Amino acid sequence: MQKNRKFFIKAVSVAVLIIVLIFITILCIPIVRMLATPEGREGLENLVDRNIVLGLAVYLFLQVLQVVVALIPGGVIQILGGVLFGNFWGLILCCAGILVGSAIVFGVVRKFGMPVVEAFIDRKGIKRFEFLNDVKKVEMVVFILFLIPGMPKDALTYIAPLTKIKASSFLAISMLGRLPAIIMSILFGANLGDGNILSAVIIFLVVAIVGIVGILYNNRIVSFIKGKKDAIKEEIKEKKKK
Numbered sequence: 001m002q003k004n005r006k007f008f009i010k011a012v013s014v015a016v017l018i019i020v021l022i023f024i025t026i027l028c029i030p031i032v033r034m035l036a037t038p039e040g041r042e043g044l045e046n047l048v049d050r051n052i053v054l055g056l057a058v059y060l061f062l063q064v065l066q067v068v069v070a071l072i073p074g075g076v077i078q079i080l081g082g083v084l085f086g087n088f089w090g091l092i093l094c095c096a097g098i099l100v101g102s103a104i105v106f107g108v109v110r111k112f113g114m115p116v117v118e119a120f121i122d123r124k125g126i127k128r129f130e131f132l133n134d135v136k137k138v139e140m141v142v143f144i145l146f147l148i149p150g151m152p153k154d155a156l157t158y159i160a161p162l163t164k165i166k167a168s169s170f171l172a173i174s175m176l177g178r179l180p181a182i183i184m185s186i187l188f189g190a191n192l193g194d195g196n197i198l199s200a201v202i203i204f205l206v207v208a209i210v211g212i213v214g215i216l217y218n219n220r221i222v223s224f225i226k227g228k229k230d231a232i233k234e235e236i237k238e239k240k241k242k
Contacts, residue, residue: 063097082189146177
């Protein structure tokens with residue numbers, strides 16, 4: 001019975017993922033084409049200005065969907081927020097979408113458990129963060145992981161609910177950890193939308209360098225945290241023996 005339930009949840013999740021990816025691809029083709037030229041970007045901004053409620057609703061939907069469907073790259077949606085809504089509102093809308101998406105993922109994973117995680121995250125990604133179940137100060141560790149550039153944050157969003165972390169703590173911590181990267185993406189998009197190409201290029205280079213450093217060293221940081229956890233466990237075992 002348990003096996004059938006797991007299979008059903010995984011099958012439904014995969015089916016939903018495929019449908020969503022097809023929908024997103026169809027939806028994004030004209031947007032990508034418009035962003036490719038200055039005239040297109042101006043036309044897209046005018047379109048949103050004329051249909052502000054629809055524009056807000058579609059953008060929020062895309063941002064929520066990006067978090068829920070972990071395979072969709074987050075940077076693209078965040079940059080689009082900067083292009084369409086500028087620095088301030090782009091940041092607010094982006095954060096709102098990520099918060100709602102994270103809350104949905106947290107609730108679904110807490111309800112259905114590992115089968116949902118396995119539908120979106122590969123086994124290697126799950127195994128990488130299994131140590132979170134044994135970490136004493138899980139909130140602090142999750143915050144550090146979200147803060148590291150290049151860390152797979154969407155995978156973390158799915159795996160963290162499997163730990164003992166509270167929903168309120170997770171949502172606050174994950175948002176704070178994501179904030180620096182979100183701000184940089186929004187700034188890049190806003191400058192791109194305003195035609196400030198030099199500023200956009202500088203921001204892109206900074207983000208790229210920080211991202212490369214994060215990718216190169218995030219495995220070492222995770223290994224260091226794991227090592228600390230293992231050392232603490234050994235210390236506790238030794239105390240019990242005495």
